[in-house]
Amino acid sequence: xxxxxxxxxxxxxSRLGAAGVPSPRVDAEALLAHAVGVDRPExxxxxxxxxxxxxxxxxxxxxxxxxxAERVPLQHLxxxxxxxxxxxxxxxxxxxxxxxxxxxxxxxxxxxAHAVARGxxxxxxxxxxxxxxxxxxxxxxxxxxxxxxVELDAAAHGWAARxxxxxxxxxxxxxxxxxxxxxTALRDLDGTVDVVVSNPPYVPPGAVPRDPEVxxxxxxxxxxGLGDDGLEVPRGVTAAAARLLRPGxxxxxxxxxxxxxxxxxxxxxxxxxxxxxTRDDLTGRPRMVVARRAGTAAAxxxxxxxxxxxxxxxxxD
Numbered sequence: 001x002x003x004x005x006x007x008x009x010x011x012x013x014s015r016l017g018a019a020g021v022p023s024p025r026v027d028a029e030a031l032l033a034h035a036v037g038v039d040r041p042e043x044x045x046x047x048x049x050x051x052x053x054x055x056x057x058x059x060x061x062x063x064x065x066x067x068x069a070e071r072v073p074l075q076h077l078x079x080x081x082x083x084x085x086x087x088x089x090x091x092x093x094x095x096x097x098x099x100x101x102x103x104x105x106x107x108x109x110x111x112x113a114h115a116v117a118r119g120x121x122x123x124x125x126x127x128x129x130x131x132x133x134x135x136x137x138x139x140x141x142x143x144x145x146x147x148x149x150v151e152l153d154a155a156a157h158g159w160a161a162r163x164x165x166x167x168x169x170x171x172x173x174x175x176x177x178x179x180x181x182x183x184t185a186l187r188d189l190d191g192t193v194d195v196v197v198s199n200p201p202y203v204p205p206g207a208v209p210r211d212p213e214v215x216x217x218x219x220x221x222x223x224x225g226l227g228d229d230g231l232e233v234p235r236g237v238t239a240a241a242a243r244l245l246r247p248g249x250x251x252x253x254x255x256x257x258x259x260x261x262x263x264x265x266x267x268x269x270x271x272x273x274x275x276x277x278t279r280d281d282l283t284g285r286p287r288m289v290v291a292r293r294a295g296t297a298a299a300x301x302x303x304x305x306x307x308x309x310x311x312x313x314x315x316x317d
Contacts, residue, residue: 001062005032005043006050008058012065019069027074028065034078035061071212083133086140088163090131093155095222096213097133100281101199104254104288105137107279108197111250115194116144123193124148125244127182127237128200130222132160132175136167138197139174148176150185153221183236189244196241199254204230231259235266242272247295252279254288263289 002008009028016024033043035057053061064077073096075081081090083097084105090096108124115122122145126135129149139147149164151157157179168174178185182200202225226232234253241251251273255263260278267276267289276291 001058003058004050004052005036005046006048008032008053008061009043009047012061015065015069019071021068021071027068030074030078031064031068032061035064071217073213073217076217081131081133083131084137084141086133086136086167088131088133088136089166090159092217093153093219094159095130095156095219096217097131100283100285100287101133101254102137103279103281104197104199104252105134107250107252107288107290108134108138108195109141111195111252112138112142112145116142120144121146122195123189124195124197125186125189125193126150126175127185127196127198127240128152128222128233129160129177130156130199132163132177134197134199135160135175135177136163138195140167146176147174148178148186148189150178150180150182152179152181153219154179155219156222183240185240186244191244192246193244194246194249196244196249196251197253198234198237198241200233200237201225202230202234202255202259204228204256229259229262230256231262231266234263235270238266238270242270242293245293247293249293250290251293252288252290257285257287260286260289267291 002011009032012028013025016027021027029040029043033040036043036054067077068074075090075096076092079089079091080087081096084102088097112122112124124138124145124147126149129135129151132149135147135149138145149160151160160177164173164175164177201222225234237253245251264276264278267273272294273291274294276289278286279288279290281287
């Protein structure tokens, strides 16, 4: 392998491209930055100048490129995943947060901000929190939000605890994190929650993800939602949301784009909600169901579940 940054980056980009990695240049830059111990802009600068690599960096870089060519997730190799303005610790045993979930978080953030504007505070619950991505996004972007997160899997809960501690720093925990069953947790909050948000497992049993990074490395417990349609776990989450939300509170849940109609029907079958809508992610795909708990909302702005400014078009038929 070349021992200068520019030549090494070109070599890595070529190798990753040949291995079918979707973004070979970006991934090569991230691996170079990780191997050298700098940020990505500095790694690009070193490559432009074709500076020599520090002792040990070339070998670390070559090892990282070899593993990425085997389709080990980039985030597992660098130990970090970006999510909105956060950088979260991730690795084996936890679902790697995806950019499309950032829009699910945005819906929760917008609603929590409206609740704070109305009453000075908001109670938000993130069910099946995984790495803690959505919960921490809400907690850091909405001052006044009281955020609770629930995760059952021991490995994922460990990663979430690490991220809550790192993001909270020396202050009090930004998120109340519980290890437990999303279907039954947080009984003390029944009927008081402003927002319930979830990115639960929802992949149907026969729908194996196409990308090796997902199929081979994301934990099955975070992918497969059980039942013939993959919505058995989401049904339990939806029932919990109906229990937790105050009248007028908002529920938002991520799902596969082929599950839009089934997810709306699931909410209707759960009972206690106004008619659900479907919102798109940033790529224009229908990826989340949004519904309000039936009843009178708190005084102030009561948005329709299809607010186009918050998350794109809405489908209700």
